[in-house]
Amino acid sequence: MASGEAIIEVKGLTTRFGDNVVHENLNLEVRRGEIIGIVGGSGTGKSVLLHTILGLKKPDAGNISVFGLDLTTMPDDERRLQERRWGVLFQDGALFSGLTVAQNIQVPFREHLNMNPVLMDELAAVKIEMVGLRGSAAVLYPSELSGGMTKRAGLARALALDPEILFLDEPTAGLDPIGATAFDELITDLKKTLGLTVFMVTHDLDTLRATCDRIAVLAERRVILVGTIDDMLRSSYPWIREYFHGPRARAAFAAR
Amino acid sequence: MAKTAIAPDLEAPKASYRTEVRGRELRVMLSGDWVVAPVLSVDDELRAFAEASHDADEIVFDMSGVGRFDTAGTWVLERTAAQLMARGIKARFDKANEAQQTLFDKVGEGAYADPVRIPDEPLVVQILARIGAAVLVLADGARDGLGFFGTVVAALGRTIRHPSRLRVVSLISHMERAGFDALPLVCLLTFLIGAVVAQQGASQLARFGADVFTVNLVAIIFLREVGILLTAIIVAGRSGSAFTAEIGAMKMREEIDAMRTLGLDPMDMLVVPRVLALMIMLPLLTFIGDIMGLIGGGVVAVTQLHMSPGVYIERANSAIVFWTFGVGILKAPFMALVIGLIGCQSGLEVTGSAESVGSQTTRSVVRSIFLVIVLDALFAMFFTAVGI
Ligand SMILES: Nc1ncnc2c1ncn2[C@@H]1O[C@H](COP(=O)(O)OP(=O)(O)OP(=O)(O)O)[C@@H](O)[C@H]1O
Ligand SMILES: [Mg+2]
Numbered sequence: 001m002a003s004g005e006a007i008i009e010v011k012g013l014t015t016r017f018g019d020n021v022v023h024e025n026l027n028l029e030v031r032r033g034e035i036i037g038i039v040g041g042s043g044t045g046k047s048v049l050l051h052t053i054l055g056l057k058k059p060d061a062g063n064i065s066v067f068g069l070d071l072t073t074m075p076d077d078e079r080r081l082q083e084r085r086w087g088v089l090f091q092d093g094a095l096f097s098g099l100t101v102a103q104n105i106q107v108p109f110r111e112h113l114n115m116n117p118v119l120m121d122e123l124a125a126v127k128i129e130m131v132g133l134r135g136s137a138a139v140l141y142p143s144e145l146s147g148g149m150t151k152r153a154g155l156a157r158a159l160a161l162d163p164e165i166l167f168l169d170e171p172t173a174g175l176d177p178i179g180a181t182a183f184d185e186l187i188t189d190l191k192k193t194l195g196l197t198v199f200m201v202t203h204d205l206d207t208l209r210a211t212c213d214r215i216a217v218l219a220e221r222r223v224i225l226v227g228t229i230d231d232m233l234r235s236s237y238p239w240i241r242e243y244f245h246g247p248r249a250r251a252a253f254a255a256r
Numbered sequence: 257m258a259k260t261a262i263a264p265d266l267e268a269p270k271a272s273y274r275t276e277v278r279g280r281e282l283r284v285m286l287s288g289d290w291v292v293a294p295v296l297s298v299d300d301e302l303r304a305f306a307e308a309s310h311d312a313d314e315i316v317f318d319m320s321g322v323g324r325f326d327t328a329g330t331w332v333l334e335r336t337a338a339q340l341m342a343r344g345i346k347a348r349f350d351k352a353n354e355a356q357q358t359l360f361d362k363v364g365e366g367a368y369a370d371p372v373r374i375p376d377e378p379l380v381v382q383i384l385a386r387i388g389a390a391v392l393v394l395a396d397g398a399r400d401g402l403g404f405f406g407t408v409v410a411a412l413g414r415t416i417r418h419p420s421r422l423r424v425v426s427l428i429s430h431m432e433r434a435g436f437d438a439l440p441l442v443c444l445l446t447f448l449i450g451a452v453v454a455q456q457g458a459s460q461l462a463r464f465g466a467d468v469f470t471v472n473l474v475a476i477i478f479l480r481e482v483g484i485l486l487t488a489i490i491v492a493g494r495s496g497s498a499f500t501a502e503i504g505a506m507k508m509r510e511e512i513d514a515m516r517t518l519g520l521d522p523m524d525m526l527v528v529p530r531v532l533a534l535m536i537m538l539p540l541l542t543f544i545g546d547i548m549g550l551i552g553g554g555v556v557a558v559t560q561l562h563m564s565p566g567v568y569i570e571r572a573n574s575a576i577v578f579w580t581f582g583v584g585i586l587k588a589p590f591m592a593l594v595i596g597l598i599g600c601q602s603g604l605e606v607t608g609s610a611e612s613v614g615s616q617t618t619r620s621v622v623r624s625i626f627l628v629i630v631l632d633a634l635f636a637m638f639f640t641a642v643g644i
Contacts, residue, residue: 097609194326194359
């Protein structure tokens, strides 16, 4: 389990919806134990890339391997065993509307482990506290949550089984700045303590700066640059320049 | 590479501990992987350990033998320590590495708050409460239904005064979906029921040698009652439920709120076109259903009673007066109104969850079929009173 070994490998990926080609010959490697941030303009296919890696959309060409296994050709029951090794936070939370927050978090426990109900309640409470929700939120239904609370509850569900890889789609969108900072800390702590690998789609420059080891830029249907923040700042590519040297970026990086 | 590919959890990792007495200190030597799956098996043991009596001044959890460690492992250990402390026994962790220490800090005090549980009431209370709630729902339903009826009538009135408010495209599309697309089903079912009524009627009436009256039976029963009832029930099941599910899903995704903020009235946009489409289409469907029922009866009359088609038509003609037909068709717009109102209203009552779309759809169908039948009974009384 050396860090630095590739845990997700995307090779020559092409995806399309009808005539709309979203990715063409896209390559990306995510290393074990790193936090990688995916940036790119709206509609460049960040969410689609995440869905494709998760196997929710079939690639039209190319290979994707996670944990060194090619998931696209794997039989369903083996896939399912691998799926409990990752946790996913979708862009809009995607909580089960008929279940309370606590029950949402317990879904992976129920599905994958034979856990006694008392421990299940306790662990749900642990996760709820970890993501910064109040304990009283446990009995609320998703429709009774605010936008930020939905994000946190989704994160708690993604963390339920202490996964090896965490996929996050815009995790800090809709969080207040204090909550977003707490989120950054939580992610870095989990990375340090659990050796978590994080695949994060985000537009939040502060989160990028505070948490990400590397950043991958999506444009023109492929990954045009992967590297550290400094690599980004040095790049002469117009979109990257605008992104990392714009007024917002200056404010975020002023601290450096 | 191939080796690391296998999920570590699948290699059946174990979490375990043993105790060592060192003077007045009880050392708990932890070993194995303290992660979520293996921790399950030691959880009960640890709970017992926390309750048991210990002859020691201090209990020390020795972390040096712990392999992998996650929040579930952290939690069960923290909980055990806290339980011991609560009983006045000192407990601490020893030889935790930096990562483990950070986890102990992260999985903090807040989680000790008792998990919120909704207490169970005694069974009798639950039953009574449910009966009470059901009665209230019924009363509320009646009141809300009347209120909604008023709102829709007002909206319909506005539409009549200002026809430009009417969403013509939406109206026509609903007329197609609720009316035209229902044609095959309505035709088939009314044809079959017409045939069955004729066949059963003929076999009974034949005993009195009155089998020619089968024609009167089929014509009157179909045009007055069965045609409209059957069609209304099919439409309630097909379109009433669709209205509820469509509007309900929109409600759930806040599309209706979005409409309001854009200055669009959901009544005009969603309810009026649907209700109006049903009120136009149900009489037409009923008319076609009536014809198909008569044809079904005719087929039986011709094949089983050996009546010629000409005779069947002539007898039917003499049995039917205008109002036999009029009574059935007159009821159609009212039933359409009821089905449309209930379908739309149930949709608007959907709350956040996907389940509520399901339960509202069920309620919508049950209620509209119920009301269609009640309405039919009321009409029967009314027509008897006015002597038609
Ligand atoms: N289910 C779908 N059917 C058809 N096209 C889709 C579908 N999902 C996404 N697309 C298209 O794929 C492209 C990429 O969408 P995607 O959601 O990945 O964008 P994104 O990079 O995540 O943007 P954002 O930052 O706004 O979330 C868009 O052009 C979108 O129109
Ligand atoms: Mg997206």
